[in-house]
Amino acid sequence: MKAAVFYGQKNLKVEEIDLPPLKQGEILVKVKACGICGTDVHIFSGEEGSAKVTHPVILGHEFCGEVVETKSSLFKIGDKVSIDPNIYCGVCKFCRSGKIQLCENLLALGVNLNGGFAEYAVVPEKQAIVFEDISFEEAALAEPLACCLHGIEKLEIKATDKVLIIGLGPIGLIMLEILKLYGVYNLYGYEIDDFRKEVAKGQGIKDIIEESTDERFDIVIECAGTKESIEMAFEKLEKGGQLLVFSVPSPKTNVLINPFEMFKKEAKVYWSFVNPFTQKLAIELLESKKINLKHLITHKISLKELSQALNKRYEKQLKVIVQP
Template sequence: MKAAVLQGTKQMDVLDWKKPVPGPFEVVVKVKSCGICGTDQHIYHGHPGSADVHPPIVLGHELAGEVVEVGSVVSGLQTGDRVSIDPNIYCGTCKYCRNNQAHLCVNLQAVGVTRDGGMGEYCSAPESNCYQIPDEMSFEEAALVEPLGCVLHGFKKLQLNALSHVLIIGGGFIGQLFLQLVKHQNVKSITVIEPAEHKKELLERLGADEVVHLLNSSELEADVVIECVGRKESMELAVKSAAKGGQVLLFGVASPETVISVSPFEIFSKELSIKGSFINPYTHEEAISLIAKHVVDVQSLISHRFLLGELPETMADYPRLGVSKGILNH
């Protein structure tokens, strides 16, 4: 099979690669669509993903396709089934797995991170990580179930009501998903900070009451602040913008070297709650339902589509291309 193989930092090539063989509890999926995540860019530039990455490896942890082979003890899937894959594989035996915190598993493995993923024509995954999708759901939508699942995990950490003023920092793909979930809570107002002028119309269509273009605004104040960028200045702004008793969700993935400056007195005197959010523990099925019921739109958020042969150049030029959400179609 053909696969885009990460061979080292900023080194990706399309190569002939060994087609996977399913283990007893696994299936092989012919990949139809694979999302290109910001985390893939982090890995491409030499940073860790949800776990440490050891090239050569086929990236791609947002993926969907059709089952073409099943392992000897697989019972719930058969060839021809259309599936979306939750990439995260938990050990089930560490203290976090046994304490209902599987996403913090000390032995975490992940399709497209620690084992070959969706940037190849075929991919293997445990049966337990595969979720069947409705016939009417496109493979592109099914590939984007994973990021919505991650957003759902963070969203559930927040307490929202009809009086909540919500600020979302970052109007890219992740911010757009949060925006749709928050809108369905009937909060009092939603403001999005997004410097790209061309996104204003889309953000308003998705539910933003106001779109602000500058990160340095000191007048913003919100009961709930959701940071979706992962940069020093945006994370510091998230804390500063929180009202008394406010909640701050730091969702954007910063580089490991990023350090922010916050005032402990401000956290104390405003009694702020600051939370992080890591991956998507068992939210995949709910995310599929939200897309299938058109509660969350992901299809129209895709800004760029690529073919396998374009990936090395695409990954090298990703920021310059202005991609909001890119997807690979096999």
């Protein structure tokens, strides 16, 4: 099969490779769509992923496809499946206490096990969820949606809360859709890209704030990942407010916050890591049309174009989907 194999920093080659035979409890998935995540871009440029990257490896953790071979009684050939890439050991102290996402032995398809930037992927049965009523491109968005659901579940959200989303790329725009589901209508954004501003306004963002504004927000969701954006998120928080730092900044990023200011605000601050127990919910929300993410898909590319897509952002880009 054809696969985009990652050999380390900025080194990705589309090659013909052999598929390993399936083991008991595994399925072979013909990959139909695999989204490019910010994490893929980080890994490609030499940084860490959610788990430590072991190359050579096939990246791509936001994928779905069709079962073409099975050594699992749970699936039949032709099933459409969404893949949860994160594999937990089940026995470490975090797994045993229900915080599986903090697993000491976390493995992830597309990070340290072969993932979805290939024609086929071998997937352990417990990582696959059957879906029916949505397109493959939409189903590829289930993983980032699941991550956002995990983050947003940490907040206590009231429909009347005034909310600021910093960074209106794919993640910020997914957050927006979830907040609408909670009935939130006082939705504000911060973004510099004109195209993203327009999309966000079309989807219900009331206004794009200026960095210098004195306005404060009950909830701030930070999805941009720079020193400046994270510092801004703390600053724009209202007294008694809640902040979710959702972005994945560079491991080298440090920020300056004023703890005295946060003390006076009695701020609640949360971080969020991957998608424990939320992938199935994400699929259900997409299937029931409670959440629609079609507008996020701006580019569909082939494996051959992947290297280029990881190197630079296209014009008017939100989500790029690879169709191997």
